[in-house]
Amino acid sequence: MIKSRTAQECGKADFGWLQARYTFSFGHYFDPELMGYASLRVLNQEILAPGASFQPRTYPRVDILNLVLQGEAEYRDSEGRSVRINAGEAALLSTQPNISYSEHNLSQTKPLTRMQLWLDACPSHENPLIQKIDIGNASRLLLASPNGEENSLQLRQQVWIHHIDLQAGEQQDFKIHGPRAYLQSIHGRVDAHGGGSHSQQQLVCGDGAFIHQEPSLTVKATTPLRALLIDLPV
Template identity: 85%
Template sequence: MIKSRTAQECGKADFGWLQARYTFSFGHYFDPKLMGYASLRVLNQEILAPGASFQPRTYPRVDVLNLVLQGEAEYRDSEGNSVRVSVGEAALLSTQPNVSYSEHNLSANKPLTRMQLWLDACPEHENPLIQKIAVGNQRHLLLASPTGDDNSLQLRQQVWIHHLNLKAGEKQEFTLHGPRAYLQSIHGQADALGGNSDTRQSLVCGDGAFIHQEQTLTIIARTPLQALLIDLPV
């Protein structure tokens, strides 16, 4: 099964300093049927106004992945650790109990646009507190994985996150690790095909798709495409 979650169906917020689109329940947006998907708790695209900040807050035990699409952000924790992340880079925060985290748009005149994911973290795993990776423009990058394969960010969960940057007409095939995955179009249009030729779903910019009980997945770009595939066996 491949079932779309269109950008128009997502929760939205506009607070002036912050504009956001929420795939799952988050903040003021609540849908009891959309509390996450497997270990994926949060998938947001947010725009912070120039100079805007998220003030320090604590998190449940999750890995927080931030992919910067425009601008430059700084992430700080209450232990004195910090990282700067520019467009084309991603950072992973392995959140800790009783530690607070803040986010700042470092530009005084440009907005910050980024994707943010929260993934449940296994209680017995500990990783570096802050990790960072350059995404670049290669057609396929393993962005994060449980064991840091291929110099990817290392997660505290059995999840594989792929970043795609395809030209129109290009395709990428995947063998999934388990029964669930989620596909998110960041920019561009694509077709997602399951192992059964009848299982096909079209996505436009900002759309996502729940993938269930598909052993393989083929993504075909109909326009230049930037996308994330989140392979969620648990």
Template identity: 80%
Template structure:
């Protein structure tokens, strides 16, 4: 089964300095039926105004993946670690209960736009506090995985995240390891078809789709496409 969740169905926020779209319950946006999906707890797209920042705070034990779409961000923790991330790069924060984290839009003129994912982390595994990766122009890039396969970011959970960058008309088929996955269009239009699905799901910019009990999904880019496929065995 593939079931779409349109961008119009998502929660939103506009605080002036921060604008956000929430796939699952987050902050003031609460839907008891959408508290996450398997180990994926948060999937937000947020825009920080020029010079804005998120001040130091602690988090539950999660892996936080920030994919920068526009601008330049800096992430710092209370242990003295920091990383600068520009558009086309991503950072992974392996949060600890005794460590606080902050985020800064380094530009005084340009907004910072990014996708942010939170994934439940295994309580027994420890990874570097901050990891950083450059996203090349590959049509399919393994962005994050449990063991850091092929130079990907290493998660503390059995999850695989693919970043897709397809020209119009290109098609790609990806295997799904577990019973669930989530497909998110960052920009562009998608036609998604599973092995068991009867109907093709059409997604437009900002839409997502819950994928359930499909051994693979075939993704066709109707327009130039950028998307994430989050494979969620757990």
């Protein structure tokens, strides 16, 4: 089964300094039937105004993946660690109890646009506290995985995250590790076809799709496409 969740159905916020779209319940947006999907707790796209910041706060035990689409961001923790990432890069924060984290748009003239994912972290796993990766322009890239395979970011959970960058007419086939996955179009149109059924969905910019009980997925771009496939066995 592939079931779409359109960008229009998502929660939204506009605070002036922050504009956001929320796939799942977050902040003021609450839907008891959309508290996350498997170990994926949060999937937000947010735009921070020039010079804007999220002030320090603590988090539950999650891995926070930030993918910068436009601008330059800095992430700091209360113990003095920090990382800067530009458009085309991603950072992974392995949050810890009693440590607070902040986010800053480093530009005083340009907005910061990024995707943010929270993934539940296994209580027995510890990884580097801050990791960074350059995404590049490969048609498919393993962005994050449980064991850091293929030089990917290492998660504290059985999750595989693929970054997809296709031209119109190109396609990629993906094996799904377990019963669930989530496909998110960052921009562009995509046809998604399940490998275990005749299920398919067409997604446009900002749309997502719940994927259930499909052993594989074919992703075909009908326009230039950038997307994430989040493989969620747990």
